[in-house]
Amino acid sequence: MAHRRALIKGSIDSLLLSLIGQKPMYGYQIIKELEQQSQGYFRLREGTLYPALHRMEEAGLISGGWQLLPSGQQRKYYHITEKGLLKLAEKRSQWQDYLVAMNLVIQPANA
Amino acid sequence: MAHRRALIKGSIDSLLLSLIGQKPMYGYQIIKELEQQSQGYFRLREGTLYPALHRMEEAGLISGGWQLLPSGQQRKYYHITEKGLLKLAEKRSQWQDYLVAMNLVIQPANA
DNA sequence: TTACAGTACCTAGACATACTATGTATCAAT
DNA sequence: ATTGATACATAGTATGTCTAGGTACTGTAA
Numbered sequence: 612m613a614h615r616r617a618l619i620k621g622s623i624d625s626l627l628l629s630l631i632g633q634k635p636m637y638g639y640q641i642i643k644e645l646e647q648q649s650q651g652y653f654r655l656r657e658g659t660l661y662p663a664l665h666r667m668e669e670a671g672l673i674s675g676g677w678q679l680l681p682s683g684q685q686r687k688y689y690h691i692t693e694k695g696l697l698k699l700a701e702k703r704s705q706w707q708d709y710l711v712a713m714n715l716v717i718q719p720a721n722a
Numbered sequence: 723m724a725h726r727r728a729l730i731k732g733s734i735d736s737l738l739l740s741l742i743g744q745k746p747m748y749g750y751q752i753i754k755e756l757e758q759q760s761q762g763y764f765r766l767r768e769g770t771l772y773p774a775l776h777r778m779e780e781a782g783l784i785s786g787g788w789q790l791l792p793s794g795q796q797r798k799y800y801h802i803t804e805k806g807l808l809k810l811a812e813k814r815s816q817w818q819d820y821l822v823a824m825n826l827v828i829q830p831a832n833a
Numbered sequence: 834t835t836a837c838a839g840t841a842c843c844t845a846g847a848c849a850t851a852c853t854a855t856g857t858a859t860c861a862a863t
Numbered sequence: 864a865t866t867g868a869t870a871c872a873t874a875g876t877a878t879g880t881c882t883a884g885g886t887a888c889t890g891t892a893a
Contacts, residue, residue, distance in 0.1 A: 618731075618732040618733070618816070618817075618820045619732075619851075620731035620732055620849090620850070620851065620878095620879085620880095621729040621730075621731055621850090622729070622824065623850085623851080625824075625828055626824075626827050626828065629827055629828045629829065630827065637870080637871090638870070638871070638872095639868095639869060639870050639871080640870095645827065648826055648827050649823040649824075649826050649827050650823070650826060652819065652820075652822075652823035652826075653823060653827070656851085656852075656853080657870085657871075657872080658851080658852065658853070658854080658855090658872090658873085658874095659850090659851055659852070661871070661872060661873085662850085662851085662872090662873085663850085663851085665872095666850090682859075682860070683859070683860095684858090684859065684860080684869075684870070685858095685859095685870075685871075686869095686870070686871090687870085687871075702828075703828060705729070706729075706824070706828065708763065709729045709763075710821070711763075712760040712761070712763035712764060713733065713736075713737075713760075713817070715759055715760050715761060715763075716737050716740055716741065716756065716759050716760050716764070717736055717737065717740045717813075717814060717817065718740065730880080731849095731850090731878095731879065731880065732879090734879085734880080748841080748842090749841070749842070749843095750840060750841050750842080751841095767880090767881070767882080768841085768842075768843080769843090769844085769845095769880080769881065769882070769883080769884090770879090770880055770881070772842070772843060772844085773843090773844085773879085773880085774879085774880085776843095777879090793888080793889070794888070794889090795840075795841070795887095795888065795889080796841075796842075796887095796888095797840095797841070797842090798841085798842075
């Protein structure tokens with residue numbers, strides 16, 4: 612497995628909650644924002660994003676609603692829920708714990 | 723999925739290479755060392771460790787050899803290979819890149 | 834002496850989840 | 864008229880960790 616694919620496992624929810632927590636976003640926008648904010652590192656495919664959004668909506672972490680553009684285009688905007696905010700705080704805390712544990716073992720300072 | 727299980731995905735190889743790179747180790751010892759060095763965070767199950775070791779040995783990153791203890795016990799000691807050392811350096815570099823990208827997006831400083 | 838906990842290895846099958854590939858449709862630009 | 868970008872979606876695949884189970888030896892305590 613390519614390293615980005617492997618490491619991203621388990622992080623997608625945190626990334627998506629962080630982004631949607633900034634402001635309501637629609638799927639395609641999330642892909643672009645994620646790539647931009649990570650300076651090109653994260654490049655989600657639609658096939659990765661949309662199932663993740665549906666899973667998170669079903670879990671009550673985000674909530675989506677359709678909006679019709681003047682052009683006739685449909686966009687599904689997602690905003691974060693109360694439950695999602697709690698989950699986001701939890702995820703950030705877990706991320707810190709994980710960081711500490713990883714650094715204790717892989718000792719990048721000695722590398 | 724429990725958060726540790728999720729985040730650990732893609733990190734196991736880095737952790738194992740780091741540990742075996744410190745000194746040759748056998749499987750059971752790796753579980754104990756990993757738990758100790760991470761201050762209790764990482765608790766690998768045998769069912770997670772051994773397949774990972776076999777996979778990495780097949781990939782030429784580590785090499786294992788049996789040793790017979792005076793007690794009659796068998797232990798399989800693994801040491802890191804040249805290829806494994808290169809992979810370890812690569813993994814450390816990738817880990818740094820991933821860290822930077824994650825922090826750019828999840829902005830724990832603002833949390 | 835037997836029962837249990839610890840050491841030490843292993844595999845099979847289940848499960849989660851990110852991947853590739855593909856599909857639909859609209860719009861703007863060439 | 865065709866391409867590329869926008870915008871959503873699903874089906875099936877691949878990967879890797881998990882749970883659960885198995886074997887076998889050692890030392891200790893009841």
